Amino acid sequence: MTIALTDAKSAAAASARAAPRDSSFDDAASDEALIRRIAAKDQLAMRTLFARYRIPLYRWLLRIVRDETAAEDLLSDVFLDVWRQAASFKGRASVSTWLLAIARYKALSARRARSNAELDARIAATVPDPADDPEASLQKKNRSQVLRDSLASLSPEHGEVIDLVYYHGRSVKEVADIVGIGEATVKTRMFYARRKLASLVAVA
Structure with missing residues (x-):
């Protein structure tokens, strides 16, 4: 054109x-x-x-x-x-x-x-930073606990995918290999898990 x-x-x-x-x-x-x-x-x-x-x-x-x-x-x-x-x-x-x-x-x-970017930012906010003062560290620990409590309320299938991706840094392909499912299934589970997790974190 x-x-x-x-x-x-x-x-x-x-x-x-x-x-x-x-x-x-x-x-x-x-x-x-x-x-x-x-x-x-x-x-x-x-x-x-x-x-x-x-x-x-x-x-x-x-x-x-x-x-x-x-x-x-x-x-x-x-x-x-x-x-x-x-x-x-x-x-x-x-x-x-x-x-x-x-x-x-x-x-x-x-x-x-x-939505994923916003959730990623929420998760990143729970990661400790050595430069944080004690008050900031406590706030992050509290947010991290809320996130982990929310994670625990997910189904095992959804929870393991989120855990592998966010807490173990695994790629979609690696998660598929670890769990023994297709990459498309991993993406689907991530989508529903993120949506559920975002709603749980929002009301916590």
Whole structure:
């Protein structure tokens, strides 16, 4: 896509915002026709699709991530994916459903990443630092105890994964080898364990 932007991540959305639209083209083109044109790298079709779905997709993203800046960034990601993957659209669902599915996947991934980062920060806050004064050390010990109490309330399957990852520094592959399960199962258990652990720590 030939656009004078250095940030490829938002190129598709920026292109859609940048140029005037041909209303006769808008009125005549179905969503499916636009996708076919986008697959052929038609920038006008990209702008038209963006104008048609920008607001509903932004609202959908915002509902999930609850952050305006993140929603705007994800909107650019969605349309960049459309630009790159239009040729893969098979028409098994409507274009609007396809767009919402892309947006949902990206929003949930972003939300999980943010939750994991927040939880990682909580866990890091329980690690003793030799530079801490006695009061800070006591606070960390208290937080660590809360975390360990919460960890003990997890199921054995979930607890062992969290323990191996956070307290033994094992990778997903190493955990899979240790526990004797697939890497995908490790990731699934980590997801549910983190969600449960975060809720327990929050109310402690």
